[in-house]
Amino acid sequence: MSDSTAGRRRQAARNDETILAAAREVFIADAKAPMAAVAERAGVGMSALYRRYTGKDDLLRTLCHDGLRLYIAEAERAAAEPDGWTAFAAFLGAVVDADVHSLTVHLAGTFRPTAEMYADAVVAGERTAALFDRVRGALREGVTVDDVSMLLEMCAAIRLPDPARTMELRRRYLALLLDGLRVDGLLPGPPPTGAEITRRWRQGAAEAGG
Amino acid sequence: MSDSTAGRRRQAARNDETILAAAREVFIADAKAPMAAVAERAGVGMSALYRRYTGKDDLLRTLCHDGLRLYIAEAERAAAEPDGWTAFAAFLGAVVDADVHSLTVHLAGTFRPTAEMYADAVVAGERTAALFDRVRGALREGVTVDDVSMLLEMCAAIRLPDPARTMELRRRYLALLLDGLRVDGLLPGPPPTGAEITRRWRQGAAEAGG
DNA sequence: GCAGAACGGAATGATCCGTTCCACTGTTAT
DNA sequence: ATAACAGTGGAACGGATCATTCCGTTCTGC
Numbered sequence: 001m002s003d004s005t006a007g008r009r010r011q012a013a014r015n016d017e018t019i020l021a022a023a024r025e026v027f028i029a030d031a032k033a034p035m036a037a038v039a040e041r042a043g044v045g046m047s048a049l050y051r052r053y054t055g056k057d058d059l060l061r062t063l064c065h066d067g068l069r070l071y072i073a074e075a076e077r078a079a080a081e082p083d084g085w086t087a088f089a090a091f092l093g094a095v096v097d098a099d100v101h102s103l104t105v106h107l108a109g110t111f112r113p114t115a116e117m118y119a120d121a122v123v124a125g126e127r128t129a130a131l132f133d134r135v136r137g138a139l140r141e142g143v144t145v146d147d148v149s150m151l152l153e154m155c156a157a158i159r160l161p162d163p164a165r166t167m168e169l170r171r172r173y174l175a176l177l178l179d180g181l182r183v184d185g186l187l188p189g190p191p192p193t194g195a196e197i198t199r200r201w202r203q204g205a206a207e208a209g210g
Numbered sequence: 211m212s213d214s215t216a217g218r219r220r221q222a223a224r225n226d227e228t229i230l231a232a233a234r235e236v237f238i239a240d241a242k243a244p245m246a247a248v249a250e251r252a253g254v255g256m257s258a259l260y261r262r263y264t265g266k267d268d269l270l271r272t273l274c275h276d277g278l279r280l281y282i283a284e285a286e287r288a289a290a291e292p293d294g295w296t297a298f299a300a301f302l303g304a305v306v307d308a309d310v311h312s313l314t315v316h317l318a319g320t321f322r323p324t325a326e327m328y329a330d331a332v333v334a335g336e337r338t339a340a341l342f343d344r345v346r347g348a349l350r351e352g353v354t355v356d357d358v359s360m361l362l363e364m365c366a367a368i369r370l371p372d373p374a375r376t377m378e379l380r381r382r383y384l385a386l387l388l389d390g391l392r393v394d395g396l397l398p399g400p401p402p403t404g405a406e407i408t409r410r411w412r413q414g415a416a417e418a419g420g
Numbered sequence: 421g422c423a424g425a426a427c428g429g430a431a432t433g434a435t436c437c438g439t440t441c442c443a444c445t446g447t448t449a450t
Numbered sequence: 451a452t453a454a455c456a457g458t459g460g461a462a463c464g465g466a467t468c469a470t471t472c473c474g475t476t477c478t479g480c
Contacts, residue, residue: 009447012457034437045459046439056438150368150383157367158360160406172399173364180390189382196370219478222426244468255428256470266469 018042019049023059024066028102031110035059057111064111067103068120071095075127084134089178091131092152096170101156108201121201139181146192151177228252229259230276233269238312241320245269267321274321277313278330281305285337294344299388301341302362306380311366318411331411349391356402361387 022042026033035056039046053059078091095101113121125145132145154177155170232252236243245266249256263269288301305311323331335355342355365384370376 009456011446015457035439036437039459047441047458047460050439051457150379154364154367154383157364161409165406168399169360169402172397172401173360175397176390177386178390179393179395180386180388183389183393185389187382187385189378191382192379196375199371219425221477225426245470246468249428255426257427257429257472260470261426 015042015044015048016052019044019052020062020066023063024103027060027063027107028099031102031106060107061111061114061117064104064107065114065117065120067098067100067107068117068124070098071100071104071124072120072127074098074100075124075131078131079127084131085138088131088135092148092174092178093171095152096155096174097167099156101152105153105200106156113201118201121198125198140183140185140187142186142191143181144191146194146197149197150192225252225254225258226262229254229262230272233273234276234313237270237273237317238309241312241316270317271321271324271327274314274317275324275327275330277308277310277317278327278334280308281310281314281334282330282337284308284310285334285341288341289337294341295348298341298345302358302384302388303381305362306365306384307377309366311362315363315410316366323411328411331408335408350393350395350397352396352401353391354401356404356407359407360402 019038019042023038026038026041030037035046035049038059039049042048049059053062074094075091078087078094081087081090128148129145132148136143151174155174158166158170158173160166160169229248229252233248236248236251240247245256245259248269249259252258259269263272284304285301288297288304291297291300338358339355342358346353361384364387365380368376368380368383370379
């Protein structure tokens with residue numbers, strides 16, 4: 001084999017990446033897209049998909065897990081930042097930009113999560129909490145780390161046909177939310193509970209709304 | 211006919227309301243719910259639905275138009291309030307509580323809108339602008355009325371299995387957003403354009419994200 | 421009683437989609 | 451060379467989901 005540029009092996013290796021990237025794009029744009037859409041976007045046939053993944057579940061799980069790992073990686077990268085608020089804001093910005101939410105929460109519930117994925121979800125929660133603790137003093141009373149999940153959800157709801165414009169607007173409203181977090185005064189209603197947040201990771205959570 | 215309580219006519223008249231209410235509940239919970247789900251929720255058969263509406267489109271259009279009218283009604287009710295900020299906040303609260311967004315924006319694009327609906331959408335925009343103008347002075351620089359649509363979209367994204375809890379949390383984050391609107395300082399990125407907002411009312415806007 | 425409005429719910433027909441299958445193409449090892 | 455095969459494209463299959471229609475029934479208004 002060595003390095004023949006157009007070898008079958010080479011093509012296959014390149015397809016590994018191509019397919020994953022195509023799947024990410026397609027499922028970020030529409031969580032319920034058909035497998036054929038992924039094949040078309042990647043410019044490959046169905047066989048190329050099913051040779052690599054045992055089924056749609058498998059592909060979705062992979063994508064979701066990758067998103068989770070990205071989330072953790074961004075949290076750890078941000079943690080290195082000396083200023084707590086900068087770290088917190090940069091982390092949220094990165095997560096919003098990468099549309100991690102569409103890759104994780106919106107895909108979870110579609111398949112049975114791995115034990116490993118569940119463990120990583122726990123880690124993600126811990127990393128978030130660590131960043132959150134560093135800014136707690138700057139935030140208004142009564143705000144909890146579980147509120148952060150909801151803020152991310154809200155940002156993910158901003159969705160326009162143009163991805164670049166979507167990112168721009170999400171940043172705009174993320175800034176608005178972050179400013180809101182530092183205003184004085186109690187917010188109405190109890191914050192979300194941990195159970196309300198993690199429920200999404202259990203299988204069977206029906207998609208609602210469209 | 212007159213007033214016999216259990217007459218077929220009476221039952222039919224009551225079904226008019228029952229079906230509409232059931233449809234509202236069902237389609238708020240899931241914009242893509244099947245007609246059978248509406249029938250079941252209403253406790254009627256399919257015939258009762260198709261006797262009243264020529265098809266699913268017709269029912270959806272009716273629901274959507276009702277939502278639009280509710281939006282306008284709430285805007286006009288709020289306009290009577292002497293204090294501008296109170297009016298603005300009360301209006302947004304009412305719209306969020308009624309989940310008007312799920313009834314209008316999320317349903318639009320599923321069918322071809324009536325000319326009358328389009329006209330009402332314009333009126334809705336005017337009423338919103340009128341309320342907005344009264345608070346513009348209190349808001350941070352660069353915020354436009356089109357931002358308001360996006361804030362409503364963000365609130366609508368908060369969605370839990372329990373409707374009461376959903377309302378509670380939406381109120382919480384609406385308060386956060388409103389506070390954020392009054393912080394000093396420019397927000398990043400240009401605000402949404404009117405075209406970006408009204409695009410949803412034209413037919414063919416594919417649902418994205420799930 | 422009778423004509424028919426109103427109804428419940430099963431049957432229909434179309435569409436969509438995950439998955440499988442098969443013929444084909446280059447590659448590799450002998 | 452050439453056999454054996456990994457890798458592939460894309461058509462075909464089978465199940466599921468739905469909007470809509472249809473038919474037999476019930477009850478009202480006269």
